Amino acid sequence: MLPLGSLGDRYGRRRVMIASLAAFGAASAWAAWSGSAAMFIAARAAGGIAGAGIVVMAMSAVTVMFAEDERSRAVGVWAGVNFLALPTGPILGGWLLDRFWWGWVFLINVPVVVIALVAVVALVPESRGSDRGRLDLVGMTLFGGGLAGLVYGCAEAGTRGWGSAVVSAALLAGTLLLIVFALWQRRLTRGLPAAPVSARAREPLVDIGLFRIPEYVWGTVLAFLCSLAMIGVLFTLPQYFQAVLGVDSIGSGLRLLPLLGGLAVGATGAEPLTKTIGAKVVLVGGFAVLGAGLILGSATSTGNGFGFVSAWTSITGAGIGTVLATATAAASQPPPVSQAGGEAMIDAARADTVVEGSE
Incomplete structure (x- = not known):
């Protein structure tokens, strides 16, 4: 995500989006x-x-196409659609697997990509950031290696245990690489005289100055923590539905609908609430609702009916939608439009949570 954010800044975000959509359709086929x-x-x-x-x-594109006073609502809609897609996938995927050839789970992406390409060409304006300096290949390697170490360590901990030397080495290596990445980005951002000429010629993947903006830092951190809770729920529920209750894949997906409904309510209602009572109050309230839903969910047993499960999942979804929409909007406000790297860092943090949770 960070390298592609940098490429979008350099060569044009609309152009990179079109190329990414075309590649995604081809990879699905x-x-x-x-x-x-x-x-x-x-x-x-x-x-x-x-x-x-x-x-x-x-x-x-959301940050480019909407003015600052409209961006909060646009980000709320984006967050709602983006995170509603997560529980929607098992429903559609289960239906396809029960009735058609398994390959249609991927081929269904192709017409969606075609529609998206038409929409991007017709509606999304071209924009780009600075193209000063060379691509930061060192930063790309450090960041990718750091995340790979963390994800591998978390994945192997499930089979080897947290005390395993392999797990400890992977987590330590990943952490160290991310620390070196942060120091490297700091050097590139500041352009210290001590840095070699080749280093000063590179454009940093992320402007470290963004991390001096409280809204950006806390928005990213809170979105990460909320994503962690969401992936935990999405990882556990299908197993409960299928292994404990004995329903099929489409039945498991349909039982996620209350969570989906809660997400929709939370994500769409976050923006007007933020304008009325402020982002801090909305975030505190969202986490309170999320915590209440998870506490209720911890009481789930084999004897509970669908009514109980749908109640706590809808409450949990409302909390998740509220926090993610508000935190993402807060983190997306401060960075200048010319810095897609800042947006990429937010997305990369959430994506790492998704990968680790799915493992």
């Missing part, structure tokens, strides 16, 4: 017609890279 596990994994990796470009450029 490739996955559907894969002839082996290795080919399928390669196709999904390519789709992941393309998907990263779509997410970052879509968020950047």
